Amino acid sequence: MMTYAVFILSIVFVIGFVSFSSKPSPIYGGLGLIVSGGVGCMIVLNFGGSFLGLMVFLIYLGGMMVVFGYTTAMATEQYPEVWVSNKTVLGAFIFGLVVEIAMVVCVLEGEEVDFIFKFNGLGDWVIYDTGDSGFFSEEAMGIAALYSYGTWLVVVTGWSLFIGVVVIMEVTRGN
Amino acid sequence: MNPLILGIILLTIMAGTLIVMISSHWLFIWIGFEMNMLATIPILMKNFSPRSIEASTKYFLIQATASMLLMLGVIINLLYSGQWTTTKMFNQTSSIIITTALTMKLGLAPFHFWVPEVTQGIPLMSGLILLTWQKLAPLSVLYQIAPSINLNMLLTMSLLSIMVGGWGGLNQTQLRKIMAYSSIGHMGWMTAIMVYNPTMAMLYLLMYLTMTLTMFMLFMINSTTTLLSLSHTWNKTPIITMLVLTVMMSMGGLPPLSGFMPKWMIIQELTKNDNIILPTLMAMMALLNLYFYMRLAYSTALTMFPSSNNMKMKWQFEDTKRMTSLPIMIVLSTMILPLTPMLSVLY
Numbered sequence: 234m235m236t237y238a239v240f241i242l243s244i245v246f247v248i249g250f251v252s253f254s255s256k257p258s259p260i261y262g263g264l265g266l267i268v269s270g271g272v273g274c275m276i277v278l279n280f281g282g283s284f285l286g287l288m289v290f291l292i293y294l295g296g297m298m299v300v301f302g303y304t305t306a307m308a309t310e311q312y313p314e315v316w317v318s319n320k321t322v323l324g325a326f327i328f329g330l331v332v333e334i335a336m337v338v339c340v341l342e343g344e345e346v347d348f349i350f351k352f353n354g355l356g357d358w359v360i361y362d363t364g365d366s367g368f369f370s371e372e373a374m375g376i377a378a379l380y381s382y383g384t385w386l387v388v389v390t391g392w393s394l395f396i397g398v399v400v401i402m403e404v405t406r407g408n
Numbered sequence: 409m410n411p412l413i414l415g416i417i418l419l420t421i422m423a424g425t426l427i428v429m430i431s432s433h434w435l436f437i438w439i440g441f442e443m444n445m446l447a448t449i450p451i452l453m454k455n456f457s458p459r460s461i462e463a464s465t466k467y468f469l470i471q472a473t474a475s476m477l478l479m480l481g482v483i484i485n486l487l488y489s490g491q492w493t494t495t496k497m498f499n500q501t502s503s504i505i506i507t508t509a510l511t512m513k514l515g516l517a518p519f520h521f522w523v524p525e526v527t528q529g530i531p532l533m534s535g536l537i538l539l540t541w542q543k544l545a546p547l548s549v550l551y552q553i554a555p556s557i558n559l560n561m562l563l564t565m566s567l568l569s570i571m572v573g574g575w576g577g578l579n580q581t582q583l584r585k586i587m588a589y590s591s592i593g594h595m596g597w598m599t600a601i602m603v604y605n606p607t608m609a610m611l612y613l614l615m616y617l618t619m620t621l622t623m624f625m626l627f628m629i630n631s632t633t634t635l636l637s638l639s640h641t642w643n644k645t646p647i648i649t650m651l652v653l654t655v656m657m658s659m660g661g662l663p664p665l666s667g668f669m670p671k672w673m674i675i676q677e678l679t680k681n682d683n684i685i686l687p688t689l690m691a692m693m694a695l696l697n698l699y700f701y702m703r704l705a706y707s708t709a710l711t712m713f714p715s716s717n718n719m720k721m722k723w724q725f726e727d728t729k730r731m732t733s734l735p736i737m738i739v740l741s742t743m744i745l746p747l748t749p750m751l752s753v754l755y
Contacts, residue, residue, distance in 0.1 A: 389427065389436070393443050396420045403413060403450040 239279050240358035244337060246272045251329030255322045258313030259305040263298065270294045279360060282372040409454060420447035421541065428545040434482040434492045437549060438475060441513070444545060445471040451537060452530045463529025467538075470522045474512035481505035494549070497556040506549075507557050513546040516599060517568035520592045524576070527588035532633065535584050536624040539591045540617050547598065547613055554606045562599055567689060569596030574696025581635040583627055586700060587620065590659065593697050594620075597674060600690060605677045607754050612670035615744075619659045619667060622737040626652055629729050635704065639713035643722050649709040654742050656705045660698035666744035673751070 234241075249269030253262035270293050277286035316326050340355060379387065409417075424444030431437050445468065452464035481502045482492075489498035497503035508519075515523040527535045550557070573593020580586050594616045602609045626648055632638045641648045658667035671694065675687040707713045 386436075389439055389443075392420070392423075393439060393446070396416070396443065396447055399413065399416060400446050400450055403409070403417070404453060408456045 236359050237355060239276055239360060240340075240355065242272050242276045242279070243358070244333065246276065247333050248330065251326060251333065252316070255316065255325035255329065256314075257316050257319075257322050258310065260302075260309060260313055261315055263302050263305060266301075267294060267298055270298065280372075281366075281370065283370075284376065285372060409450070413450075417447045417450055420444075421451070421537070425541065425545045429548045432493055434485070434494055437494065438479055438482065441471075441475050441478065441545060444542070445475065448537070448542065451534050452526070454534060455531055459529040460531075463526045466522050467526045470519070471513060474509045477505055477509035477512065481509060494552050497553055500558065503553070503556050504558050504561060506553065507562060510546040510550050511562075511565055511599070514543060514595050514599070515588075515592055516565045516595055517572040517592065518565070520569060520572055520576075523592055524585045524588040527584045527591075528582060530584075532584070532624060532628050532631065535587065536621065536628075539587060539624075540620055543591075543595070543613070543617075547609070550599065550602055551606045551609065554602050557603050559603050562603060563686065566596040566598075566600040567686065567693075569593060569599075570690050570693045572596075574693045574699075577700045578696065580700070583633050583635065583638060583704075586704065587623065590697060590701075591620065593694070597671065597690065597694075600686070601674045601677055604681050608670070608673050608677050611673060611751065611754070615667060615670045615741075618737060619655060619741045622655050622734070622741045623652075623659065625731050625734050625737065626655065629727070629731060629734075635707060636713070636715075638704065639707045640715060640719055640722075641708060642712060643720060645727065651738055653705040653709040655738065656701040658742050660701040661694055662698070664745055665742045666740070669745050669748050673748075 246269055249265050249272060252268070253265035256262070270289060274286045274289040274294075277289065314322060316322050340358075420443055424440045424442075424447060427440030427443065428437050429440075431440060449464050449468055452467055453460050481504075484502040484505065485497055485499060486492060487499075488502070497506065512519040527538060530538065570593050573589045573591075573596060576592070577586050577589030580589065594612070598609045598612045598616070601612070627633070627638070629648060630637070630641055630644055632641070638652070641652070654665065658665035661667045661671040663672075671691070675691065678687040678690075
C-alpha cells in the first residue's frame, strides 16, 4: 500500500478539489482547501521534498488558510450552504466523485488506455528510487538554486505578490 | 487614483507584457500574463461605477480561465517533451490548448463575447490600453509557436472573427463597441497569416496599433463615446471631422491610405500559399467593416447630422487637451502606403 501512496493521496487531492468546486459556502470550501493542502503537502513529502512539504503546512495552511478562515467567519451568511443542503451542490459533488471513480477504475484495470493521454495502469504512479541522487538532497539543491541562479525569478515573483496586494487594496477601496 | 499607485500599476502592466515577450521559459510567460492581468484590473475599474466593475469582473474571469488553459497546455507539453523552452510544441494536444488560451486572451471568435462588453464599460483611455497594449503579449507568444499551430483551427477562428467583427459592428452607435468589433475583425486578419508568414502578422499589428491609437486619440479630444456626440464635432473642432474621415477609411483598408498595405500583403501571402477561397471571403467580410466605418464618417464629416438648434451654436472654448503625438499618428495612419517597398528590410 505504501508503494501506491502517491496514487491514493492524489485521489484524495482531487476529491478535496471537487468538494470546494461544487460551491458550498466558503467556510466549507475552506475545509476542502485544508484537506487538499494537507494532502498536497504529503505528496511533496513522498517525492523527497521534506522542507518544501512542511513549508506548505506552515505558510499555506498555517498562514493563509487561517487568515481565510477568519475573514470568511466575519463575512459569513445566516444559513450557509453545506454539501447536502442544496441539490445543485450535492449534484456537482457527486458528478465529480463519479468521474474521479471512473478514472480510478480505468487506471486500476487497464494495461494501456489511450483516451487523450496514455494511462499505463498503476505503474505510472510508483516512485522509483534509482539510488543515483548523489550526496545532496535534490530538493535542497533546488531551493539553493532558486536563490542563486534564480534571482530574477525571486524578483519577479516577489513583485507579483506585492502587486497582488496593491491591486486588491485598490479594488476594494471603493470611493 | 493615487499617482504613485497609478505609476506602479502602469509599470507592472508594461513589465508583465515585456516579461511575456522576452522569456524563453513557459512558466515565466505564464507569470507575465498573470502580472499583466492583475495590474490591468484597477485600470479598468478607475471609475468605480457598477458598469466598470462588471466590465473588469468579466475581463478577469476570461483572462484567468485563459491563463489556466495556458498552464494546462504548458504542463502537457512538459509531459511529452521534458523541457520548458518555447520553441515548438511537441504535442498536438498541447498546441491546441495553448492556441485556445491565447485566442481567448486576444478576443478571437468564438471567444469574442467579452470584448464589446468590457470595452463599453470602461473609460476611453482604459479602452485604449485594453485594445492596443494587451494584444501585444498573446500575439508575441503566437509568433513564437507559429510553426506548430494547428492550421485548421486557427484559420477557422480567424475567419469567424472577421465575420463576427463585420456583422457585429453593423448595428452599433456606441463608439467603444464599434472599436471593439473592429478589433475582433483585425485580430482575425492577423491570426490568419500567422502560420504562413508571421512577419506579415507583425506588420498588420503595427498598422493596427497605429490606427487604433489614432482613432482613440481623436475620440478623446472631445470625450465622445457615441455616434451622436461624434456628429457634433463639426461645431466643436472642425478639423476632427476630416481626420476621422481619413483614419476611418484607412482602417477600412482603402487604398491609397496606409490601411490598405497590411491587407494587401496578407492577401498576397495567402495566395502564394495556394489559398484562394480564404482571402476572398476575408476581403468580402472586410467590406462589412468598411460599411460601419463609412457610416461613422458619413454622420461625422459628410453630413450635418440632425440635432437640436442649440447644439449648432456651441461656445468655442480653447482646446485644453494637448495631444502632442496626434499629427504624427495621423500621418502614420494615412500616408505610409508609398513606403511599402521598404518592407524588404523586415527580412
